[in-house]
Amino acid sequence: TKTRDNIVRGIDSVFSGFSAIDDDFYEELEEILIMGDIGVNATTAIVERLKQQVKEKHIKEPSECKQLLIESIKEQMQVDETAYDFEKEQSVIMVIGVNGVGKTTSVGKLAGKLKDEGRKVLIAAADTFRAAAGDQLAEWASRADVPMIGGKEGADPASVVFDAVNAAKARGVDVLLVDTAGRLHNKKNLMEELRKMNRIIDKEFPNAHRENLIVLDGTTGQNALVQAREFGEVADLTGIILTKMDGTAKGGIAVAIQSELKVPVKYIGVGESIEDLQKFNSDEFVNALFDV
Amino acid sequence: MAFESLTDKLQNVFKNLRSKGRLTEEDVKSALKEVKMALLEADVNFKVVKQFVKAVEERAIGQDVMNGLNPGQMVIKIVNEEMVNLMGSETTEIAMQPGKAITVIMMAGLQGAGKTTATAKIAGKLKLKGKKPLLVACDIYRPAAIEQLQINGKKQEVDVFSMGTDHKPAEIAKKAIAYAEKNGHNVVILDTAGRLHVDEDMMAELQEIKETVTVHQTLLVVDAMTGQDAVNVAKEFDEKVGVDGVILSKMDGDTRGGAALSIKAVTGKPILFVSMGEKLSDLEQFYPDRMASRILGMGDVLSLIDKA
């Protein structure tokens, strides 16, 4: 189930039942979007925009409507080519998010990918809290064949970050990946700890290209929007890694986040192996949204 | 949050209403539109919302408005009753085997849901009740899964059984139960790997455990932040493996947890516990009525209704 080969089939079945653009048609569209976790607000906005266009362009056929809608979401979700510049520059990437979403796994996958591209990679184990977090990341570092710093349970994560940044500079590392502990965005202390880590990187390595990637579980509902907003408050978000997209969830909340917070999805996680990380493809993503 | 504002919205809907007699179709419909939105914002599954709203509508139209309530509150009262109806009003305990017999509990769920943490938490709870639990490392895939369980077991001062990563989970479970019999353990908790409900091989692995040993309770751990897909997950786990109860994790967040309602509506299985944090003592009894007002965001109105 790692590829999404049954994508295209779905879209047409959605629209085929309608011969006119009427309330039922719009309602069905709304249902599909909401079932994909896009949320009530974003869905209403998307459908309103569509209605406007239908009126302005005098569209009569449901099929034309479908194309319009798909194109507009695709365009919205499009990622700039510059989004991946950090892969080629000297950069520090902090990977953040709530508990269990796939941060450590994504760090491992990203390390493997960058290493394959010939980059010199270093991993910092700044989750010193969760049981065996360091062991888990060490296993990923070994799979990716890159060195790792830190990982002692109970150590101060900020000091791990400090050490790692300085090691990265001293060793001439291209990309430093920082794995952080899972934390819920409503935990004040833990969020302040993250702010501090972010500041240390800025201060210790001002010339580095900075990325803060928030990892969101593709299965998550409306709370992911709050997560993105709150994490963005303590560390500027530069992108999303949307994980567990090999399941049946559609990850539609990313659309709401893109429209409200303008944070693009950069990668998707499609499994538990090291190669299961893909650059985000807006066409495939939107097609899958309509696969019912 | 949309939570608080449902009360306001409903008050607005009924602001211009003078009638105090019976709920008219129009009253009910406009109120339920707001309720529907609130439920969707809380991540209750769309289909469940539709069914639910229909049931409420049928019951509410023509009902007498109780003294002391306005029509909006009356609708909410019915909504709440229907919701408690659906969620059940009683708390449920894990069913234990009688006497000295060993109770075997198997944890199951998607990746990262909180199974390993919940395994250790439940062990702690049972230990307090005088049981002697054994934790079993049946996750042979996730890097450092065994170490994680061992560390948590140590913190809880309960034994952890593992055979490394080269044996099948069913075989590990079997050996663990033999070990438990020999060493006087009366509860065995199997921590299994996270898996997708659509992953046939991995789902078959859980079936194999159940065919190999007697599992008395299969507990599905579900992240409270799960969106519309929660119903698919719960249904598939129940159909393919059989689920006896649900644990709702990460409820210390600010999600409204509509997944709870969806899962209950689709599987009918009781929610046993809510997990409220990363500390191993953060496991609480599940109270359906509290969950109902959390999903609806109507705590204040409910207490008002109670007084009426």
Ligand SMILES: Nc1nc2c(ncn2[C@@H]2O[C@H](COP(=O)(O)OP(=O)(O)OP(=O)(O)O)[C@@H](O)[C@H]2O)c(=O)[nH]1
């Ligand atoms: N199916 C699937 N599973 C994934 C994916 N990414 C991560 N996982 C699994 O999700 C679980 C949690 O992943 P972790 O990388 O430990 O998540 P984390 O965010 O680091 O978790 P904490 O550090 O505990 O907050 C593991 O079982 C991973 O194998 C994915 O894209 N697809």
Ligand SMILES: Nc1nc2c(ncn2[C@@H]2O[C@H](COP(=O)(O)OP(=O)(O)OP(=O)(O)O)[C@@H](O)[C@H]2O)c(=O)[nH]1
């Ligand atoms: N805030 C919070 N975090 C939790 C809760 N339960 C578990 N976690 C965290 O969620 C993450 C995943 O928990 P695990 O117990 O490893 O989840 P799992 O289901 O065993 O994961 P896999 O074995 O990878 O499928 C860890 O960071 C836990 O500390 C909870 O109730 N609240």
Ligand SMILES: [Mg+2]
């Ligand atoms: Mg981690």
Ligand SMILES: [Mg+2]
């Ligand atoms: Mg686990």
